[in-house]
Amino acid sequence: xxxxxxxxxxxxxxxxxxxxxxxxxxxxxxxxxxxxxxxxxxxxxxxxxxxxxxxxxxxxxxxxxxxxxxxxxxxxxxxxxxxxxxxxxxxxxxxxxxxxxxxxxxxxxxxxxxxxxxxxxxxxxxxxxxxxxxxxxxxxxxxxxxxxxxxxxxxxxxxxxxxxxxxxxxxxxxxxxxxxxxxxxxxxxxxxxxxxxxxxxxx
Numbered sequence: 001x002x003x004x005x006x007x008x009x010x011x012x013x014x015x016x017x018x019x020x021x022x023x024x025x026x027x028x029x030x031x032x033x034x035x036x037x038x039x040x041x042x043x044x045x046x047x048x049x050x051x052x053x054x055x056x057x058x059x060x061x062x063x064x065x066x067x068x069x070x071x072x073x074x075x076x077x078x079x080x081x082x083x084x085x086x087x088x089x090x091x092x093x094x095x096x097x098x099x100x101x102x103x104x105x106x107x108x109x110x111x112x113x114x115x116x117x118x119x120x121x122x123x124x125x126x127x128x129x130x131x132x133x134x135x136x137x138x139x140x141x142x143x144x145x146x147x148x149x150x151x152x153x154x155x156x157x158x159x160x161x162x163x164x165x166x167x168x169x170x171x172x173x174x175x176x177x178x179x180x181x182x183x184x185x186x187x188x189x190x191x192x193x194x195x196x197x198x199x200x201x202x203x
Contacts, residue, residue, distance in 0.1 A: 003143025004031045010187035021191050029190045033143035036112045038102050039069035040141040044133050058086030071099035094128025148185035150174035158196035
């Protein structure tokens with residue numbers, strides 16, 4: 001079964017198993033598997049601390065500027081163009097550092113066959129890539145089945161609303177809470193995100 005189909009099947013199972021998810025429709029989940037590589041990881045770097053819509057718009061600007069997003073293309077961009085695409089000064093540095101590493105000896109694509117913890121550890125060795133970005137790479141780019149990026153603010157607030165808590169859980173508290181959905185934590189993350197968005201009138 002392909003990753004997106006597996007995640008949707010897991011979401012269907014969770015809706016049947018956990019009554020807190022019964023108001024959600026697994027068929028409408030916007031499950032995305034972008035694929036491995038430099039471009040998708042750079043998309044996630046652009047998405048750090050901004051909305052989904054803003055990250056998508058910035059990546060679209062980058063694609064318009066360079067066509068296919070490759071390390072070589074990013075390194076050819078000047079500061080003004082990167083700024084117009086949406087890169088902050090720091091994110092431009094992160095992107096260029098990642099591009100240089102990819103052209104040197106590191107291959108993001110080779111991580112595709114490695115276990116989740118090894119992928120996270122390898123990516124977090126790069127400046128500008130923390131646990132959230134590394135875990136989102138597993139989830140959105142590789143389509144791994146059992147990932148829950150507990151550092152995500154929308155997931156923390158979404159979980160708070162799901163269980164009726166008075167405040168969002170800490171990252172460590174949410175890591176522990178998400179264990180109840182293993183080995184289908186990716187589907188659980190999508191369901192929590194979907195509930196968060198629907199309560200705010202967003203798709």
